[in-house]
Amino acid sequence: MNKPPLNVVFAGTPQFAATALQALIDHQTALNINIVAVYTQPDRKAGRGQKLTASPVKELALAHHIPVEQPTSFSLKFENEHESGRVSRETLANYRPDVMIVAAYGLILPLGVLNTPRLGCLNIHASLLPRWRGAAPIQRAILAGDSHTGITIMQMAQGLDTGDMLYKTSCEIADTDTTQTLHDKLAELGGQAMVEVLSNLSDYQVKAKKQDDSLANYAQKITTDEGLIDWQQQAHAINRQICALNAYTLLNGERIKILECLPIKSEQTTTETAGKVISVGRKAILVSCGADENGNKHLINITKMQWAGGKPLTAEQIAVGDKLKDGWRFE
Structure with a gap:
């Protein structure tokens, strides 16, 4: 039955x-x-x-x-x-x-x-x-x-x-x-x-x-404050923060969302200050991060960002505009 x-x-x-x-x-x-x-x-x-x-x-x-x-x-x-x-x-x-x-x-x-x-x-x-x-x-x-x-x-x-x-x-x-x-x-x-x-x-x-x-x-529940990027952290930690959260940074007091990034490349290192924009390129925006346990400073490859009140912008759209320049530094 x-x-x-x-x-x-x-x-x-x-x-x-x-x-x-x-x-x-x-x-x-x-x-x-x-x-x-x-x-x-x-x-x-x-x-x-x-x-x-x-x-x-x-x-x-x-x-x-x-x-x-x-x-x-x-x-x-x-x-x-x-x-x-x-x-x-x-x-x-x-x-x-x-x-x-x-x-x-x-x-x-x-x-x-x-x-x-x-x-x-x-x-x-x-x-x-x-x-x-x-x-x-x-x-x-x-x-x-x-x-x-x-x-x-x-x-x-x-x-x-x-x-x-x-x-x-x-x-x-x-x-x-x-x-x-x-x-x-x-x-x-x-x-x-x-x-x-x-x-x-x-x-x-x-x-x-x-x-x-x-x-x-x-x-634990995610808080808004956890999304604020501390550029003194090593690149892998910041990369995971961008992948996991509504990550954001500050530039001249303005809040900017970091929406997407590429995986960390081991060969991309720098001696520049953490948070400095190294290159605003059409494929990615390179930003310096803090040193890892071996003393190496790797770069974050950001591919999409969003300014307050605006639409999400790709790296290429940002590169041809004037919202971000080489040498600027995120707070």
Whole structure:
């Protein structure tokens, strides 16, 4: 006799989660699952017009005629005239979920919610746990110079990304990877990993492994100040900062975003002061950095920048303009 399909509730908000949701939608029949509801963050104001905008997950769910829920909180302490945490929990329970899949949802799930699905809640986390628990694992992996990262499918528990691990898959961090390119790789991996786990969920749950807390570190939220470039740092650290963050520098008190750069070339060294613009070329803007552990000062090869109020400019566009000259120095 065929088994009845698993009732799946999906919870997520940004594009990372939407990619995973699409993978589940594509494999519903093969996995014998029924996506009974999607949970996502309330619509937010976005863009210059500040119009209320649905999340990528909501848009995808509506396109496939999946019911969408957008509670503000699941906390029993949350009560107002429009919504309550108690009602949010009752609504979830009424879907009779067998399992809840969570990917970058953005709401804290209390223990009562984690225990609502018969088989619990599974999280798609963008790191190889227990490394980089927390909010910004992709950026932190690039900033730290990690050679690899990956996806962990975790049985959710109370605590920040502390649950037992059901499945892990890794990918290389290339020296050309940015937060966006690595995000896209991991989003695809996350969907594939969850499809794999759901193909034999009971077996993966039986073989789940506990995390070694002694190996854990935390991916703290990124702050704006972390994007400010200190040109006294060595070139590799600045390169990773540009790849990972909304990096920026100052020139005569004006804030300028550094959007893209090329990998560091070992032969490009200088004796010039850190932060000095060595060459405004059509292929790259060369800027001197601080000395490394061997006393060498390497150059950053910037390929795209953006001045306040302006559009992103390539190195070639900057070279033919007058916004930047050889010999100028970033603060």
